[in-house]
Amino acid sequence: MTRRTFHRAPEGERRQELIEATLDSIAEFGLKGATVRQIALKAGVTAGLVRHYFDSKDQMVADAYRLVLSTFAVKAIEVDGDARARLRGFISRNLTAPVANGRSLSLWASFISQVRVDPELAAIHREGYLGFRNDLQGLIADLLAAEGKPHGEAECRRLAIAINGMIDGLWLEGCLAGELFEETELVSIALASAEALLGLPLGPLEQNTDAS
Amino acid sequence: MTRRTFHRAPEGERRQELIEATLDSIAEFGLKGATVRQIALKAGVTAGLVRHYFDSKDQMVADAYRLVLSTFAVKAIEVDGDARARLRGFISRNLTAPVANGRSLSLWASFISQVRVDPELAAIHREGYLGFRNDLQGLIADLLAAEGKPHGEAECRRLAIAINGMIDGLWLEGCLAGELFEETELVSIALASAEALLGLPLGPLEQNTDAS
DNA sequence: GCGGAAATTATTCAACCGTATAATAACGCC
């Protein structure tokens, strides 16, 4: 009848572990299967601990959604270089891991299916998605200006919608059936298609030179 | 303590009502909230009735997924006319109701998030999604041939991936934020983009002349 | 500084209440 031994996690670490375990559970078992007990099991703690770190399970899930969106949001501003390089980088980074893989799609679908139900998730969603297409539209306007082919806002908007749609759709295809594509196939298709839509060359596929 | 009166539903009708109520509940409350009680309430019957028509709740949900996929699958073969008209119709029908709306996205996301978890749903999924891009690739090959610009299979595949991605992505955008777009805006963007990708004119936006 | 007692708090544990699905009994229309 001895109590199970445990170790006290350092400052803030356990909270992070619980959020990660929440995402793992949702990706693996769906929202229905991501019970407090299941999540605690994955995190290697007992269920009661969840409410030591979060006001409720729902709040923990909401925090987990924030984390997902922050890894998805490859902000335009995070890409360096001239207008062309920035658009290339934006497209490329949105179509490769960790943004594009099966786990991401599972998580994304799980949360999207709840956005219409849960007002708190809806607020997080709105916040996270606002600006994604605006970033892209800004990149496109910059590029057209730099190439000496400036266009009005309406045309930039149409281009941004089309290219954004293509990125989203290729992301979907990559997540749903990533094993059917070569490593860089989707990215090069996206770049070539963006060229066709813009009527501009974007240059060769950028190699990933991140130091990280 | 009198028992509530009821009426016998005609042959097969009740079953269909229950499936519709299942989809309505999933769209409105998510998979978690789509309980047998909730579904029965929406259908105007009591919970016990479900097991009279289905072996279990899971089986009812699976049947509901079959219905969703059948309304999504706008088969290429269902569109008439020459190669250009068929491609136009394929794009147009996939980007307007009932395929494209918020409810469809909620349902789609709910099921997609479960496909990796539930083997039965996975089987239904595989069956339903196979062939969508193949249909599109066939349409593209036909069109290029008809226009006297035939291409090899590899090139047709690339074009099909890109255009399919764009359709999926615009579908997503339309579902997520349909109120931000004009009625036919997404369709015309898709058609113009397909023209740019193919390097071919597709002609004016087709009016819906369905007799149905 | 240093060992150990006292305070703190992270974690476990067992039980609670609500609600889910499944199963079965009771009922009433055809």
Added chain:
DNA sequence: GGCGTTATTATACGGTTGAATAATTTCCGC
């Protein structure tokens, strides 16, 4: 009377709770 439908029950599992306890930090006399 038979079958479709409802009402009731059984069983299981969900999130949450508060008391008990182990791990860590703080404090204090030396």
